[in-house]
Amino acid sequence: MPSFLLSLVIFLPLAGAVLVMLLPRGEGGQHKGVALVTSLLTLAASLPLWLEFHPGAAAGRYAFEQKAEWAPSLGIGYHVGLDGIALLLMMLTTFLGPIVILSSWKYIQSRVKEYCVALLVLETAMLGTLAALDLVLFYVFWEAMLIPMYLLIGVWGSERRIYAAVKFFLFTFVGSVLMLLAIFWLWSNSGPVGARTFDYVTLLSQGALPPDKQQWLFLAFALAFAIKVPIFPLHTWLPDAHTEAPAAGSILLAGVMLKMGTFGFIRYAMPLFPHAANQWAPMIGVLGVVGIVYGSFMCMAQTDLKRLIAYSSVAHLGFVMLGLSALTVEAASGAVLQMVNHGISTGGLFLMIGYLYERTHTRDLAAYGGLARVAPALAAAFVVITLSSIGLPGTNGFVGEFLVLVGTFTAKNLGTWQLGGFEFEKGIALSVVAATGVILGAVYMLWMVQRVFFGPARKAAQHGVPDLTVREWATVIPLLVAIVWIGAYPQPLLNVMKVPVDDFVQRVGRPDAPRARVLQQRGAGLGDAPPGGAQAGAPFRILPPRAPMFEQAQPVRPVQPDEAR
């Protein structure tokens, strides 16, 4: 397995974008063709990542790691690698890539070339964000996501696209700037002048910062990610962005980009600052639950189809944040699984709504009705995706939601609340309130299905609505298969995420417990730093590819109770 495989996957879409740029402007499908082939090649190239990934590797080891110098004097390196969580989201991204391009085949007729370039650049940026192991590299990819998405909304969006695009950009940018400051602080704290580093693995292995220093750093990171998720009350950019974006933009926004926020929490904000994260966890859980309930009520009040689904994203991402905050293995696994599920089901819903919009040119729910009679296949596919979205057992949505709820219910380390003489276990209270989301989800989603598909034919359906074409089937079937497959057999995904999730829960759930030394064979400068003191970083070098990819995990020494303090 070549060591550049991961980089190949990351940059293939960018190469495709360059190729599209070189093509002459004009009508015809050549731009879309190149883009489609590129995204399919990316998908094909990412398959070995899935097949070769060794889920049993020790925590803190990254698969397909590649490291090169970039600006060594500043401690910036090109360092990429995958853990199980990043791998899952990466596969989700490459999986959605061809679907997105195929879905807009007919709808996008103006500035096709630029559109294809934006989509492909966006894919590279998202893949890079997931794979980056250097904070500067991460930040570069993170911000690079903004530009193509900004253009997708602003150029190919509907009526209020400029407002939505600017709002989207400003919101996310504000958060990111604070994160950048925090990244600089981490760098300046990482060692003496000349030996400072932005390398994530090194920073993590230096051990936790003093708890008082973690507070504002955590908040700076968390704000950037919270806006992206989005967590209530920072969510108001999302309905506007989703409503105005073209279908492809909405699919990528919901499918992958929102997950960058939750991924940021589980990869950066929480493990880097475990004491602060541990302290803030109940608050995050509360905000997650508020997101679930509040988002559901917002959905009930909507008359715009896309806006409704956008608010349902707020509710679904609330489940993810709740799962991350509970700090149990079950809940965190459910959260990661729910990230993937939300990409599939909400991405799928935006895909279907894109097809509806192409046919009827309206998003107004009042104009819909009776579509199941004229377009039965479209209705059937839509209903299946809806069922996945409301977490029906047997679909992917159930397993994720169930794990989050059961994991939160059993969480013992969140503490208790006092209320009127009663003492509530926070985990139980959060889980019970969150579970009402299961009822509310059914209320608004099935209401939407009825308003769109059932009843007598109304305005949108009167001139006939063609059913799904072969091209559209080609985009829908993979999603339906994924829904049923993950619902029936989620264990492969859970296995892949097990090691990083366990590590995350241990790291954040018990920040003071001594870490098992799993990194020591990495060589000088990468081992566990002695507490309190930063260690001189070794000069970066390209690591030779290893065969086999991983050593087996070292048996982790169980933490003795008396060591915990």
Added chain:
Amino acid sequence: MEVNWLHLVPLLPLIGAAICGLVGKWLPKGWLYAVALASVLLSFCIGVTAFSNLEGENPQIHELVYNWFAVGSLHVDLGFTLDRLSGALVLVITGVGFLIHLYSVAYMDDDPGYWRYFAYLNLFVAAMLTLVLADNLVAMFIGWEGVGLCSYLLIGFWFDDDAKAYAGRKAFVVNRIGDFGLMIGIFVLFTATGSVNFAQINAAPLTLGLASAAAALMFLGACGKSAQLPLYIWLPDAMAGPTPVSALIHAATMVTAGVYMIARLSHVYVSAPGVMAVVAIVGCLTALWGAVIGTAQNDIKKVLAYSTVSQLGFMFIGVGVGAFFAGTMHLVTHAFFKACLFLGSGAVIHGLYGEQDMTRMGGLRKYMPHTRATFAIATIAITGVLPLSGFFSKDEILAQAWHTRAFDFLTLTPSGESHLTWLGFVIYAVGTLTAGLTSFYMWRCYLVTFEGEYRGGTDVHPHESPWPMTAPLWILAILSVLALVLGLPESWARALHLESFNWERFTDGMFAQVRGGPPREGSLLLGFGIAWVVALFGGLTAWTLYKPGTSMTGDERFARAVPAVHRAFVNKLYVDEFYGWLILRPTWRFAKALWHWVDATLIDGLFVNGSAQAVEWTARSARRFQNGNVQRYAAVLAVGVAALVLVFLVRG
């Protein structure tokens, strides 16, 4: 006994559903019917084989299909257990299910969506089998929500009608309220026992508090699925679906899932005696409530729907007083006679080209002899005038309620002076009154539909249904009679050498014993006598009011005597309106207000766009200072200098 073929029981109907749903539209009709029927029939045959293999003390057949998911301490398998209870239910589901599939071939033949219908129906059988066979709570939850999905799809089968689509959605959402409780109940049991498997949960010792919490929460789930107060409101509306669906899903199988679940978790429930009292009281009230509303309905399916609500209440009385065997026995007998009644009403509706209003029926015995005969047998069974199956199973429940010791040590107040020893008798008394009402409304339904003169339009020519419809009717009618062997009192059964069929003996050792001990001894014949008299009284009242030749005068007399009460009964006691006023409209208004005031005005308007406007305003104000006018700069400079000079002069 570990086997590797039990999964075929639910898998075959699932494959049938997949074939019907995916390619059924293009299959020849005959093939599609063959696939749909054969999958259920094969499933039935496997069920019979498995059932006959059950031997020995508390026998069971188990199969671990695969590990569904395992994270941390949570292990969830897809595993199936067939024991005497789930085995008997498998036979009922596949057996009655097959008959209803056969019936549907004739009933749905003209509908263009027939392929869709059979796909949903097969899927339902698969989900229901998963529900009863599952060896753990989470796998049961697949079936539990799966049958809810099929119910949703089949109630809203004719989705062009907004009201029907709404009825389907209402069923799903109300069930989800129950499922919320069920899910939290699963969490509680998992926390308490560290497992979701029935075997481990029933073996684990539970504290009173945990058992009560779990039992109460899961009873909420049972209330949703089995249409008990206060969540029964979806079931009458569910009659919007095709009639065979009402027979299979909303009478014989799905709605009994709550009773099954409580019986399955009997050890949890006996550890929570207070919750058992609640179960019994809710069941008792629901039985009365449904029967009362049922007396004034004119839609033949609505009568049967409220009757189902009421009969489910009886089953909950059974499990609530600790007579799990009686509750499940009534479940089985009810499946036979209620399916027969519903299919009979379907045959009537079919023969009258869609007419459901009983005021436009009457005298149908002339035109539909088979339907009339089987409907009469099933009516006798449900009312318990003669010793048919319903008489024994219902009387067993009432006798158990009368004599139960389950509540003897319960007290209303913590001080514990007055014990609830009288509760069982109150439940018995109300249940007996309900039995009288049952007899009344069922005989009313029968008399108004089949006796007297035909009152429908002259353009409608009532006709008997073809054999695929009448054959299931006869089989179910015969089963409603034969099922009496399940409930024969032991002394009678021994005399007739039928004791091996006795349900109490059959399920012996499957259920937990209540803490108060076995029920008191009571006089068998006294109970039977009271039940007889009460049923006869109800029937005679119906006869005097609705006897042939009087048409619907009974309703008119009722309406004249107490108009307000009659109106309330006809309008189903205004429960839907009450919920609309109490929950639906306030929720919707709250959502609108929350969106408008909090989201759009406060968060997005004030904070987001407000901060943007603040920046813009500041910038615009600041811009005034830099307008490029040199004279103004000089003037400002001069004023500033003058001010500074003044300050220095004043301060000295």
